Amino acid sequence: MDADTGRRRLPRPRLRGATWREALARKQSRLVAEFLRRNASSKQADARGETASRDPNIEVEIQANLSHDLLYQIFMLLPAESLFRLQFVCKQWFGVINSSVFVSSHARKSETVLVSQQMAFWPRGCVGMPKAYFHFLSLDGLRSSFVESSVDDLGSVRASYDGLILGFNSRRKRLVLMNPITGKYVDLPLAVSCHHLCESFGIAFCSEAKTYKVVHLFREVLGGVGCEILSVETRKWRRIEEPLELVRIRQNPVSVGGSLHWLGARRGRDCFVSLDVCDEKFVTKQLPVKRAWGDRLVEIAGGLGFVSRAEVNALEVWILSELGGECWIKRCRIDLRVDFVHCVPVCSRRDGKEIVLECVKGRLCVYDFGREELRLVSSGSSDGCGGDGGGEEPWFGKINRRYIPHWNTLVSCGDQSVIT
Amino acid sequence: MAKTVILVSSDGKWFEIAESMAAQSIVIGNVIEYVGGGDPIPLFNVTARVLIKVIPQESRRWKVLLECMKAANYLNIEGLFDLISQKIADSIEACKSEAEMVYDFSPERRRANTCACIGLV
Numbered sequence: 001m002d003a004d005t006g007r008r009r010l011p012r013p014r015l016r017g018a019t020w021r022e023a024l025a026r027k028q029s030r031l032v033a034e035f036l037r038r039n040a041s042s043k044q045a046d047a048r049g050e051t052a053s054r055d056p057n058i059e060v061e062i063q064a065n066l067s068h069d070l071l072y073q074i075f076m077l078l079p080a081e082s083l084f085r086l087q088f089v090c091k092q093w094f095g096v097i098n099s100s101v102f103v104s105s106h107a108r109k110s111e112t113v114l115v116s117q118q119m120a121f122w123p124r125g126c127v128g129m130p131k132a133y134f135h136f137l138s139l140d141g142l143r144s145s146f147v148e149s150s151v152d153d154l155g156s157v158r159a160s161y162d163g164l165i166l167g168f169n170s171r172r173k174r175l176v177l178m179n180p181i182t183g184k185y186v187d188l189p190l191a192v193s194c195h196h197l198c199e200s201f202g203i204a205f206c207s208e209a210k211t212y213k214v215v216h217l218f219r220e221v222l223g224g225v226g227c228e229i230l231s232v233e234t235r236k237w238r239r240i241e242e243p244l245e246l247v248r249i250r251q252n253p254v255s256v257g258g259s260l261h262w263l264g265a266r267r268g269r270d271c272f273v274s275l276d277v278c279d280e281k282f283v284t285k286q287l288p289v290k291r292a293w294g295d296r297l298v299e300i301a302g303g304l305g306f307v308s309r310a311e312v313n314a315l316e317v318w319i320l321s322e323l324g325g326e327c328w329i330k331r332c333r334i335d336l337r338v339d340f341v342h343c344v345p346v347c348s349r350r351d352g353k354e355i356v357l358e359c360v361k362g363r364l365c366v367y368d369f370g371r372e373e374l375r376l377v378s379s380g381s382s383d384g385c386g387g388d389g390g391g392e393e394p395w396f397g398k399i400n401r402r403y404i405p406h407w408n409t410l411v412s413c414g415d416q417s418v419i420t
Numbered sequence: 421m422a423k424t425v426i427l428v429s430s431d432g433k434w435f436e437i438a439e440s441m442a443a444q445s446i447v448i449g450n451v452i453e454y455v456g457g458g459d460p461i462p463l464f465n466v467t468a469r470v471l472i473k474v475i476p477q478e479s480r481r482w483k484v485l486l487e488c489m490k491a492a493n494y495l496n497i498e499g500l501f502d503l504i505s506q507k508i509a510d511s512i513e514a515c516k517s518e519a520e521m522v523y524d525f526s527p528e529r530r531r532a533n534t535c536a537c538i539g540l541v
Contacts, residue, residue, distance in 0.1 A: 082513055
């Protein structure tokens with residue numbers, strides 16, 4: 001927003017609802033403009049040859065000499081954005097990067113980032129259609145980066161799994177399942193439409209049918225909870241039986257091992273609900289401890305984890321030992337310092353060694369399981385991209401509710417449409 | 421193509437190397453800055469035999485690196501292999517400018533995305 005309002009120390013009125021979203025959208029478009037400008041200037045610097053550490057013609061050398069399996073090992077170390085550019089260097093590299101073995105093993109080890117549920121638009125207020133950008137936050141330092149979306153009219157991000165993002169058209173006419181890195185997308189029809197606060201979406205992979213499935217859980221008009229499932233192959237929605245327990249619809253489900261999991265709604269009923277997307281049935285299962293404020297289901301190292309609040313200043317992390325069973329094993333106990341009380345878990349890092357927690361005012365901290373220490377990643381009051389004037393309302397607050405964990409891969413979702 | 425400078429050793433042998441490589445020597449870098457490229461730069465205290473060992477030859481360095489990587493892979497030396505592949509990955513990452521990469525396909529065809537590439541695979 002403006003520098004003047006930033007410097008004033010008057011208490012700001014809390015922004016709610018539409019005005020909050022407006023403020024977020026304005027700030028996002030400012031960050032997009034800064035990000036694009038910074039990238040453009042760094043590209044110019046490269047063209048002038050200012051970076052001393054580069055070696056020209058390295059590509060020619062490597063092409064001449066390396067075999068398929070050596071390239072495989074090198075490419076496993078690179079992020080998905082670079083790999084998407086590198087696949088066009090030569091046919092051998094294209095073959096390695098697009099082989100299904102490579103794509104799936106690279107997807108398994110790629111790092112978690114957060115994607116904002118609200119897309120950024122830039123430039124705003126111009127004559128033509130503004131371009132839509134995905135807003136990613138990296139978990140070390142909360143640095144923002146923006147990736148242009150190949151689908152122009154996406155309004156919001158509803159779910160993410162395996163690098164695929166489920167987006168909602170802003171005029172609510174269709175759903176899009178797309179990979180933001182490769183730009184490939186699939187159009188999906190919209191069946192039951194209701195207010196976005198009364199529904200949640202989840203994506204999971206069905207190993208029997210070898211396709212991705214999208215699950216839509218929503219509050220029925222007459223009360224109660226309805227559910228429908230769509231297979232990306234057939235692109236048809238099917239109603240399935242309702243979950244036996246009421247679930248917390250507003251929280252995004254956790255997608256682990258071919259099933260989606262939601263926490264149960266009522267306090268005092270210590271259970272969670274799982275939906276296996278292959279046999280499309282809901283199962284209610286027990287949680288290890290009583291429900292409390294701020295507890296969450298998270299994905300930890302490919303398995304399901306539950307972070308509960310044992311006391312005001314301690315969290316307990318439980319892991320479900322096998323997905324079919326109900327045996328929870330206590331992984332560890334996190335004792336919180338005074339300033340870190342009221343932490344809510346956001347997600348875990350992909351290798352399962354760390355868990356990310358959000359504290360008040362959007363401060364992110366990371367707990368390392370191995371070293372058993374809690375460290376602050378971001379103070380939350382600056383925007384991580386060059387700082388703002390003091391006194392501005394930190395909009396990273398509510399990371400837990402406004403951002404979804406995501407990891408960048410080159411996975412494609414079945415039959416694809418390709419857009420440049 | 422990068423600019424090249426010509427160095428002349430004390431026994432009269434001429435070496436042509438890339439300017440960015442030559443600039444790693446501060447003395448040569450200063451000479452280039454004040455005199456400008458074009459003229460060959462004489463080095464009175466360095467013979468050809470020594471000069472050839474001292475100048476980093478980028479293609480030779482990469483060849484050595486890749487040979488080491490293949491050897492580490494064959495002998496299954498995990499630590500060395502990881503170290504070298506991380507270095508190569510970092511160099512590829514640093515190569516952000518598109519002019520640095522040698523593409524088989526022209527930029528226009530690249531922008532037409534996989535439609536072109538699928539036919540060639």
